[in-house]
Amino acid sequence: MSANAAAFDPFGEDYQADPPASLRWSRDEEPVFYSPSLGYWVVTRYDDVKAVFRDNVTFSPSIALEKITPVSEEATATLAKYGYAMNRTLVNEDEPEHMPRRRVLMEPFTPEQLAHHEPMVRRLVREYVDRFVDAGKADLVDELLWEVPLTVALHFLGVPEEDMATLRKYSIAHTVNTWGRPSPEQQVEVAENVGRFWQYAGTVLDKLRKDPSGHGWMPYSIRAQREHPDVITDSYLHSMMMAGIVAAHETTANAAANAIKLLLENREVWEEICADPGLIPGAVEECLRHSGSVAAWRRLVTRDTTIGGVPVPRGAKLLIVNSSANRDERHFDDPDEVDIRRDNATDHLTFGYGSHQCLGRNLARMELQVFLEELTRRLPHLELVPGQKFSYVPNTSFRGPEHLWVHWDPAANPERKDPSILAARQPVRIGEPSKRTVTHTVTVLSAERAADDVVELTLAAADGKPLPKWSPGAHIDLELGDVSRQYSLCGDPADRTTYRIAVLKDPDSRGGSRYVHENLRPGSTLTLRGPRNHFRLDPAARHYIFVAGGIGITPIIAMADRVKAAGGSYELHYCGRRTTAMALLDRCRRDHGDRLHLHCSTAGTRLDVAALLAEPAEGTQIYACGPDRLLTALEDASAHWPGDALHVEHFTTTQRVLDPSVEHAFDVELADSGRTVRVAADQTVLAALRAAGVDVPSDCEEGLCGTCEAPVLGGEVDHRDVVLTKSERAAGTKMMTCCSRARGGRITLGL
Numbered sequence: 071m072s073a074n075a076a077a078f079d080p081f082g083e084d085y086q087a088d089p090p091a092s093l094r095w096s097r098d099e100e101p102v103f104y105s106p107s108l109g110y111w112v113v114t115r116y117d118d119v120k121a122v123f124r125d126n127v128t129f130s131p132s133i134a135l136e137k138i139t140p141v142s143e144e145a146t147a148t149l150a151k152y153g154y155a156m157n158r159t160l161v162n163e164d165e166p167e168h169m170p171r172r173r174v175l176m177e178p179f180t181p182e183q184l185a186h187h188e189p190m191v192r193r194l195v196r197e198y199v200d201r202f203v204d205a206g207k208a209d210l211v212d213e214l215l216w217e218v219p220l221t222v223a224l225h226f227l228g229v230p231e232e233d234m235a236t237l238r239k240y241s242i243a244h245t246v247n248t249w250g251r252p253s254p255e256q257q258v259e260v261a262e263n264v265g266r267f268w269q270y271a272g273t274v275l276d277k278l279r280k281d282p283s284g285h286g287w288m289p290y291s292i293r294a295q296r297e298h299p300d301v302i303t304d305s306y307l308h309s310m311m312m313a314g315i316v317a318a319h320e321t322t323a324n325a326a327a328n329a330i331k332l333l334l335e336n337r338e339v340w341e342e343i344c345a346d347p348g349l350i351p352g353a354v355e356e357c358l359r360h361s362g363s364v365a366a367w368r369r370l371v372t373r374d375t376t377i378g379g380v381p382v383p384r385g386a387k388l389l390i391v392n393s394s395a396n397r398d399e400r401h402f403d404d405p406d407e408v409d410i411r412r413d414n415a416t417d418h419l420t421f422g423y424g425s426h427q428c429l430g431r432n433l434a435r436m437e438l439q440v441f442l443e444e445l446t447r448r449l450p451h452l453e454l455v456p457g458q459k460f461s462y463v464p465n466t467s468f469r470g471p472e473h474l475w476v477h478w479d480p481a482a483n484p485e486r487k488d489p490s491i492l493a494a495r496q497p498v499r500i501g502e503p504s505k506r507t508v509t510h511t512v513t514v515l516s517a518e519r520a521a522d523d524v525v526e527l528t529l530a531a532a533d534g535k536p537l538p539k540w541s542p543g544a545h546i547d548l549e550l551g552d553v554s555r556q557y558s559l560c561g562d563p564a565d566r567t568t569y570r571i572a573v574l575k576d577p578d579s580r581g582g583s584r585y586v587h588e589n590l591r592p593g594s595t596l597t598l599r600g601p602r603n604h605f606r607l608d609p610a611a612r613h614y615i616f617v618a619g620g621i622g623i624t625p626i627i628a629m630a631d632r633v634k635a636a637g638g639s640y641e642l643h644y645c646g647r648r649t650t651a652m653a654l655l656d657r658c659r660r661d662h663g664d665r666l667h668l669h670c671s672t673a674g675t676r677l678d679v680a681a682l683l684a685e686p687a688e689g690t691q692i693y694a695c696g697p698d699r700l701l702t703a704l705e706d707a708s709a710h711w712p713g714d715a716l717h718v719e720h721f722t723t724t725q726r727v728l729d730p731s732v733e734h735a736f737d738v739e740l741a742d743s744g745r746t747v748r749v750a751a752d753q754t755v756l757a758a759l760r761a762a763g764v765d766v767p768s769d770c771e772e773g774l775c776g777t778c779e780a781p782v783l784g785g786e787v788d789h790r791d792v793v794l795t796k797s798e799r800a801a802g803t804k805m806m807t808c809c810s811r812a813r814g815g816r817i818t819l820g821l
């Protein structure tokens with residue numbers, strides 16, 4: 071055992087102050103180790119933590135709620151006095167009992183059902199903010215973040231209003247009882263409260279049983295018990311009545327306090343979301359990743375096995391430190407930075423993963439969004455009171471500051487000048503965030519004619535800050551009047567101050583290009599999303615053939631620039647009707663002179679695609695962008711090339727509306743979450759997964775970007791995306807869930 075492993079103490083100052091930082095040594099040197107002081111094996115790397123979550127049979131969740139500090143005899147006697155019999159709920163239930171119960175109880179967590187709770191959440195947050203908005207100083211935990219999630223939890227569970235106050239009082243005792251290290255005297259006091267909480271939960275349950283017709287998860291569960299008495303037992307209901315409050319309350323209250331603290335400590339990020347509330351869903355997810363409220367979770371090893379190559383014996387107890395996994399640089403770039411546009415933030419493990427993944431995560435996300443939205447709108451000038459020391463309830467798992475003091479100048483509250491901001495509201499996004507919501511405001515620096523009917527725009531961030539990084543092949547989405555259009559970036563990726571795009575006027579345009587040509591002038595402001603790249607350059611090719619048709623030159627020129635700068639071998643074929651209509655031609659001539667081949671149909675130099683691709687060349691990659699006619703010709707002419715040689719960027723998707731008279735319904739089996747989801751004939755796999763509460767990030771939802779990819783473990787896929795290469799399709803190990811379907815009646819996905 072290493073000295074570090076011997077010294078590890080989850081109740082020590084380092085872990086309590088910052089669990090992921092205190093375990094950096096472990097991620098780097100000893101990612102799975104035995105801690106003698108705790109009697110647990112500790113797992114700290116992303117891949118290992120996820121693998122443990124994924125396999126809930128080898129790694130049983132039965133000890134998830136076990137008391138981490140052995141209970142004194144006196145405390146045990148105290149609990150017995152109250153008939154305390156906390157038993158398995160969901161989170162600590164093994165298979166085969168767990169999944170049938172989870173399935174029967176899921177309905178109230180679907181996005182449609184959760185949407186009904188949004189007005190209640192918003193009303194509560196507003197009422198609480200009203201109470202202190204003019205005070206100039208507040209402890210956000212005491213005055214907002216602690217009580218609102220508790221009240222939301224009680225509403226969600228369907229607890230009668232008159233019982234809320236009593237249940238509120240007891241709920242805190244449970245955390246210390248389960249995850250903390252109370253002294254023997256504290257143990258008895260805690261046990262008294264836990265015992266009373268248990269009894270009161272029973273009383274409320276009896277009341278609900280008499281009339282289970284109301285809204286809420288507990289009445290729903292009582293009704294479900296009638297149909298499934300073996301699955302929903304009395305012991306489950308009583309235990310869940312108590313555990314459900316804790317599951318929904320403290321996790322969310324702590325997550326909110328962590329998030330607001332983190333954002334105020336990173337002032338520029340706070341200000342960005344004040345200016346653009348569209349960034350809030352992404353900020354919520356990044357805060358959950360960076361400073362989540364569940365720092366570690368537990369599992370019991372049920373057979374001799376290995377984790378990350380380290381043998382771990384049957385019977386071993388595991389502390390799986392998901393907060394450490396969330397800061398693992400092997401999975402997240404610059405993991406200690408707060409990047410609210412991070413494209414894989416949703417991969418965090420704060421909600422666990424697999425068949426036990428947090429059922430309430432979308433309720434929690436909703437609450438966090440509403441907190442941030444109301445505070446950034448009403449108190450954008452909020453600041454942390456400097457010099458305060460943050461304290462945490464000592465425990466291994468639940469994490470959030472006990473107090474969060476903030477101050478501001480009430481005279482500067484925006485609502486005093488403009489009461490209309492009170493009515494404003496950003497629609498809450500139920501579910502994981504979409505990259506579609508991340509926006510930037512840019513100003514047009516110049517708009518110059520680049521060819522017949524082509525205007526070249528230079529855009530700069532309105533706040534003067536560097537624009538996000540991009541790589542050749544990337545595009546941005548511009549909001550143009552009522553429509554959103556995609557344009558490839560054609561400038562220099564090293565220049566972080568400006569973006570350049572070239573826009574062809576489409577004679578049939580009803581929005582988009584016409585808007586650009588008619589309305590945009592230097593000084594105009596625009597909203598953009600992205601950049602995103604669905605058309606990445608493989609840096610390892612021996613030779614590149616670039617083919618651009620018309621305005622398709624925009625991504626291609628950025629690629630050619632990159633290959634030239636890297637000293638690579640390439641040729642650039644640029645096709646157009648006549649040279650005056652070919653944008654960026656001067657630049658092509660200047661920068662790519664001897665590599666450039668011009669193909670003008672009016673000059674009789676049309677590209678002979680078949681001749682160009684006659685001989686397959688080992689290590690050559692073809693990148694093409696242009697009209698469908700050109701891309702189809704390239705696809706046909708390269709049929710005898712290796713499967714991955716041709717990469718094309720479509721201007722438009724080939725997606726059509728799903729026609730249920732042509733499509734068939736099928737089942738998707740989810741290997742990691744142990745469920746089967748039915749996909750209707752007029753539904754995408756992505757939509758069916760979402761409706762079943764399974765997180766799958768998405769972006770274009772048109773088969774263009776690759777964000778919604780899922781691993782395929784069995785069954786044949788009917789691929790309909792334009793992302794996968796021929797050989798990837800043939801391998802059949804992944805699919806785009808937003809558009810591709812099963813060929814037969816069933817497919818199995820690694821989700």
Ligand code: HEM
Pocket residue numbers: 123131160161162172226317318319321322325362363364367420421422423424425426427428429430431433434
């Ligand atoms: C399970 C975290 C909010 C209900 C879990 C698990 C974690 C977690 C780590 C165990 C996952 C696993 O074993 O793979 C969180 C966090 C929250 C939050 C960080 C807030 C930010 C909520 C809310 C509710 C809720 C608001 C309820 C309304 C549940 C339930 C389970 C669970 C029922 C058990 C699911 C099962 O085992 O099948 N949560 N939770 N959680 N959570 Fe949450």
Ligand code: FES
Pocket residue numbers: 767768769770771772773774775776777778779791793806807808809
């Ligand atoms: Fe873009 Fe599916 S979301 S390919």
